[in-house]
Amino acid sequence: MTRAVRLALLGCGTVGAEVVRLLHEQATDLAARIGAPLEIAGIAVRRLGRDRGPLPVDPSLFTTDALSLVKRDDVDVVVEVVGGIEPARTWLVEALRAGKSVVTANKALLAEDGGTLHDAALDGGADLYYEAAVAGAIPLLRPLRESLHGDTITRVTGIVNGTTNFILSAMDATGAGFAEALDEATELGYAEADPTADVEGFDAAAKAAILASLAFHSRVGAADVYREGITEVTAADVASAKAMGCTIKLLCIAARGLDSTGTESVSVRVHPAMIPLSHPLASVGDAFNAVFVEAEAAGQLMFYGRGAGGSPTASAVLGDVVAVARNRLAGVRAASESAYAALPVRPIGEAVTRYHISLDVADRPGVLAGVAGVFARHGVSIATVRQAPAAGGPAGRGDDAVLVIVTHAAPDAALAATVEELRGLDIVGSIASVLRVEGSL
Template sequence: MSEVRNTPITVAMLGCGTVGGQVARLLHEQADDLTARIGRPIRLTGIAVRRPHRHPEIDPELLTTDAEALVDSGVDLIVEVIGGIEPARSLLLRALKSGTSVVTANKALLAEHGPELHAAADSSGADLYFEAAVAGAIPLLRPLRESLAGDRISRVMGIVNGTTNYVLSAMDASGSGYAETLDEAGRLGYAEADPTADVDGFDAAAKAAILASSAFHTRVRAEDVHREGISGLSAADVAAAQLLGRTVKLLAICERVVDQSGAESVSVRVHPAMIPRAHPLASVGGAFNAVFVEAEAAGQLMFYGQGAGGAQTASAVLGDVVAVARNRVAGGYGPRESAYARLPVRPMGETPTRYHVSLDVADRTGVLSQVALVFAEHDVSIAIVRQEGRSDEASLVLVTHTASDAALRSTVDKLAGLPAVREVVSVMRVEGEEA
């Protein structure tokens, strides 16, 4: 029995960048604690990298450029932190089909090929864990998959991209414009040299797909997610939100929608939105992440913390490593994919939303009635109206009640064609409050 207890759980790693380097460090520094928590030691047997000479801090005997050979080496667990679709997809499928468990932080891969990976894990009895794929160090996916498995989740809404949250928080605090704030974020290390994946919402959309799949027991892919970024936002948009006691956040919103016939569907979207300053997400500043979960029995829950960073993401990876290792010691395996609900993904046009609309209008009698008539024609109810300025500086701000996104878009298109409307200055959705 003591011989079995001393037999190590073997781990190989694909990639050794910012996150991978931290994983290797923690495996070494916390070896004794990990052994005590698991019941058997963990041994890192190899790390696949492209350029071994760029990793002088790693024992050279661990480094290899042959990722396929490492996957085929018979280890108990593969940790993947290289990112992207290929070669990660092929390597992980190879590992899972052979019965090797996998821990990955690859959100893009899971959002595109999650069902394929889960099927491979199921066929061989291997584990597939991916806590680090969404919100870094914040324990989020495991609570959705396990802690709330007995509950019915109605909504998951959150800030899941640190770069955009830093930019929007800074714009709100300083009144500065988007471009200059993004430049500052780059200088401070909060934005990549090419920030497209962040500011255009691709990163958040991949995470939203994973969240929706876990929360609603339905397969959702990144292509199913309606996506809008923040590059079109201006200082005026942020200032308009402030006047209404709101702030602007890029939100990932996953919700269960029930239509008038009682049929259920899932709405999954990523876009900037105004939220009340009293909402828990409004106070989440800087590069932090937070996710607000609403469930029928548990009520409202919020998960908050560092959403990115080498050490933070490595913490989530190590948590998964411990979980997989414990499963192997116990002779079992962790939760499988839960996609039994098979709910349809609701088109964005049919999704109920609210809008904040700012119009540059002619200051003359009857303009407000003309605008209100357009809203009525599209069956969109107005909740708030505010008129400002006189003469050439006149503006009209309206906030709607809930209506379909298609109806709201049609309303805005019709408004743009009114002779009395010189310009539709801004259009933004409103979230986080009763309709």
């Protein structure tokens, strides 16, 4: 009989406990698929005494000394579900340098300092897998890493944060404002007590960095990602989107293309955007995740599923565990990080996008000409102008009107400068809403 492949588990919260449970329940199947049984060598936790419910595991396996555990000779694979930068980085770097394969769900660490982990994996001749770090259970990174390696990916557009998608879906369904929808999400357990990482887009930005790195064979870090959260999205924005046949989603977008100097580069950003209801991402509701991939030969692809939660995340972790365990038994390691293209990251000002702008204007002759002139001065072409009813009266009556303008694609900097100049115009009362637009209207 082949010897067992032995796992060190770092962390035993929701995901860790589910990994333990699945390892136990599916032991026979996992052993058949790997060719050897999996055994838990130890479980590192912060406090030993905590009640973790009934877990099918020998209590003597728990330890608070993660660093010693990951270096133990009888450990083959380290599974990290702790999260955060430190001490996770130290543990994983030590594990990889000691030749242990690592499976991690730690998107923050990968986005902050993935290069250090990849380098350590190369040094130690070990595998580094992280399918669970982006879009939970959706098999997404392996297709990007492997299946599409014969193709050129041009763009990745994703809904990768379940909390914000739940909030925006609720705002769309009920007309509620952000604060009210956040309260509902918190009550239902979709938002954490401190929702900053989700609603300010930090979580999505980390995932965007990981996706961009894989899609474009380059090292993209969290700091390279332009980021706007959803806290400024108003009920009026949502209503305005509806009037356009659109919905608002927090998108992560990674696109390759030429910058203003003609250099091949990538643009990576996270921000709320209007997308038409006909776009495949528009119907991704509640806490679901989906990632839309465009490649030169493959065309349009979409991957859809649950992005978070103990079971879905544990499914992704165990899929990676099976892969690295097989590699160890075969005495091989998977292909290393592929960062040969080393494309530079463009600043947000050079991202090419479209704006939807809603303006309160004075209702008198020459106003549209004045407004249009501002767009023209910044080289921004207008796609559509619509006059909507002003608050308090039908369109065109009284002293005020609302102009809703959608632009053609232009550099973000030119669009931002246009909005800035509009703010100073005396014919413009206020700018009610500025939103980027993605997809074909």
